[in-house]
Amino acid sequence: MASVTVYFAVAGDVHGRWAGLADDIRVAAGFLPDGAELSAVFQVGDAEPTADEEQLAEVHIKPERRRLSDFADVKAGRIRFPAPVYFIGGNHEPWRTLDENGGFIAGGARLAPDVWFLGRAGHAHIAGMDVAFLSGIRPPDGRPLRTWERARSAETRVHGYYSVEEVLRLCTAGPADIVLTHDWPAGSGYVHKTAYVGDPAVRRALELVAPAASFHGHYHRSDRFRTLGVDVFARGCFDQGVPEAVAVFAFDEDTRRVRQLEHVAS
Secondary structure, three states: OOOOEEEEEEEOOOOOOHHHHHHHHHHHHOOOOOOOOEEEEEEOOOOOOOOOHHHHOOOOOOHHHOOOOOHHHHHOOOOOOOOOEEEOOOOOOOHHHHHHHOOHHHOOOOOEOOEEEOOOEEEEEEOOEEEEEEOOEOOOOOOOEOHHHHHHOOOOHHHHEOEHHHHHHHHHOOOOOEEEEOOOEOOOOOEEOOEEOOEHHHHHHHHHHOOOEEEEOOOOOOEEEEEOOEEEEEOOOOOOOOOOOEEEEEEEOOOOEEEEOOOOOO
């Protein structure tokens, strides 16, 4: 029996520009082999699906960057995608709305036609793949909060941090084919501003979950490296084009391997 290949796209930070995301996904899908179709799109945080001013107020963001997204057009079906979109949360999200939904893994309803929030942390089986994920980032002081501490905070910024329990949920749920987190794993060697980027908790998760590949956003930079035997792919931010912000990957169901497609004309 011939091996089955699943094609999926991964998108970096969107920051509320959903129409642009849809356009980039369609461009990226144009590099699929003849007759192939995308099975899923995974977005790695800072999606900002704000449909109204009330949801916008839930987002921690600098005043000069505060703008309502076009997600209302996604909800109304005026913006459509060529495959179902599953996103994790970053540090700039309408977290009260997302937490009330609970996410795909908790039976939360889709937020819009073909758009699902995956949840705070966990594992899901999507398009033939076991997907492990963690939303949010580590607090600046390096001390992850307990879930109850975060829930009691009135600061929107704090709700963009993951909790101790969520990291444990990611690390202990067993092996997965791919991992999605907003921050990079420690050990990339990339310096942002004055410090090496990456989260040791994410690196530890890769060690325990042992995926074929992991995908990350946050730094608005496209990059690729290998650590702990895992192929690590960072995606850039919307407006950086294909394949910087959106790229297409192939997953082989027999070998459980992941490879990035070449985004060049043949």
